[in-house]
Structure formats: structure tokens, C-alpha cells
Amino acid sequence: MSVEMSLPVLTDKDFASDQDVRWCPGCGDYSILAQMKKVMPTLGIPREKIVFISGIGCSSRFPYYMNTYGMHTIHGRAPAVATGLKTVQPDLMVWVITGDGDGLSIGGNHLMHCIRRNMDLNIVLFNNRIYGLTKGQYSPTSPLGKRTKSTPMGAIDNPLHPLSIAIGAEATFVARSIDTNIKHLGATLKRAAEHSGTSFIEVYQNCNVFNDGAWDYAKDRNTKADTTLELEHGKPLIFGKDRDKGIRLNGLEPEVVQLGKGITEDDLLFHDEKALEPSLAYLLSRMRYEDGFPEPIGVFRSVDAPRYDELVNDQIALATKEQGPGELDKLYGSGETWTVA
Known part of the structure; x- marks a missing residue:
């Protein structure tokens, strides 16, 4: 007689740890945490x-705030630690939580190689365009001319754009959401979790103490319809409060057009998140509010590709089959070894 065991039904409260959440009141991190806890039970x-x-x-x-396993590692190295864990424990769902400073400054190299390997990981990058923990220095995503404690005369570094970097490294899943757009954020996290391969999500997140209002244009109810564009697979790029504006290509350059007066939806650029060639997704990642474009949110790219964690374990299995499990002492004493007299 067999007895089937069913998993207990979990709620968002089951994913909340017993630790006091210690972020500044009003920080956008609270919203991201809340949506993550809501998404987790839906994954089963x-x-x-x-x-x-x-x-x-x-x-x-x-x-600290998720009632799961977790590791608080060292500056910029979370992708490397996650790569090792996922490789040796492929049955785990692994999330990397990082910021624009942690992930794109000291951690930029680790992030890029993790993405290009297409590990089965979910990377969420909180982008507030500032160093918040160390009290307000400029970060790799701070705009040119940004005055901070470390750039009193204005930043002279060209900012990095997280999604452009991810797509340049050929990430198989790339998306963007906004901390206060909770329905969209939750749906984006869920889609990332369901993707096989590296999922990279940039979240526009407000630091209300050291860089308050950095994303107001994309969040204000009076402006966001004209300053953001929600991507939908297979649909034309339409935006605006009255849904009367769109994006079309003029040669290789995108341009904003007004629908009507001879311009129809068929003239617009249609979104294809499944395109294997990443050029369209890269083009979308370069659209900036300061250049007169709406900034896309949603899934830019979602494709399948070989995964590093699967391939390396396949090689280990093949080597073990052909050569046996091996012995560490023999390995240390084999190959090019020598004795220094």
C-alpha cells in the first residue's frame, strides 16, 4: 500500500523570516520583498x-528576510557563489539579489560571466542609481553630471545600462520592472522563476534618502503612460495616455510617431521576445527618457540555450563513467609534479 505525500500549501507569510526588516522607511526594497514573498508560494x-x-x-x-536558505556573501561575488552552488546542487532554485553598485562595479566581471554561461539562476538587480549603504556616493548607473558626496562637481563617468550589458552577454531572459508597479513586478518575477537558464531582472528602485525621485518620471501616475512602454510579445510598440503613440524604425534608428494621419499600427515595430538574434532587445534597452523615448518595461528577451550547470554535470557523469570515480591522492600526485631539492 502506497501513501501519496502532498506538499503543504504555503502562503506569503510562510516565506517571511523572523528577522526585523531593517531598511529605511519608504525604501523601494520593501515592495520588492513583498512581491517576492507573494510569488514564492505560486511556484510549488x-x-x-x-x-x-x-x-x-x-x-x-x-x-535575512526570506524564510528559505540564504547566503550573505562578499562584495560583488554573489554570482560566483551562486554558480558553485547551482552546479553541485542542481535541484535547488537559486536567486541572486544585487544592486547597481554591488553587481556592476566590483561585481561586474562575475555578473557578466554568470550571464554568458546561462546558469539556471535568477538575478534581480535593484537599480537606485546611488550607493545607499555607504551614504550617497555615485554608482555605475548614476547619470552623467550627477552631484553626490563623491562627485561634488558632477559625475564624469558615462553610466552603465544594466539591460544593455545583460543582452550584450546574450542573457536568455531579460526583463525590467518598477518597485511601485506591484502587479507588473510580481508577474515579472514569476516569469523569471519559470525560465530555464539565467534570468536577469532590473528593478527601478527608489532610494528615498540619498537619491529620492530618481525614477519619478516612470512612476508618477500623471507621466508614466508617456514615459514608459509595456512590452507585449507579438504586439506593436504603442504607448501614451491615449494609446496614440508608437515606435517605428527609421532605418536602424527607432523614432516616436503619432498614430493616425497615415500611420497605422502595422507601421510600428512589433515586439518579439523570442528572437534568437538579440539586436532588437538591445535596441529596446537603449531607449531612454532623456533622449525623448518611453522606457520599456516587461520582458525584453526570453529564449532557450544550453546551460552551463547541465553541461558541466554531463561532463562529470561522462568522465566518471569512462574513468571511474577517481581518487584525490592520485590526482594530486599525477601529471607535471616535481620535487624541489
């Missing part, structure tokens, strides 16, 4: 099979 994965890994920064306190 036991808490002991989920791990959150972070580096250093305000966002990196995240593992």
Missing part, C-alpha cells in the same frame, strides 16, 4: 529547495 517549490544569495549593499540584506 519547498522552502528548503530555495536559496537567496547576495553580496553587499542595502539590497543584499534580502536573504
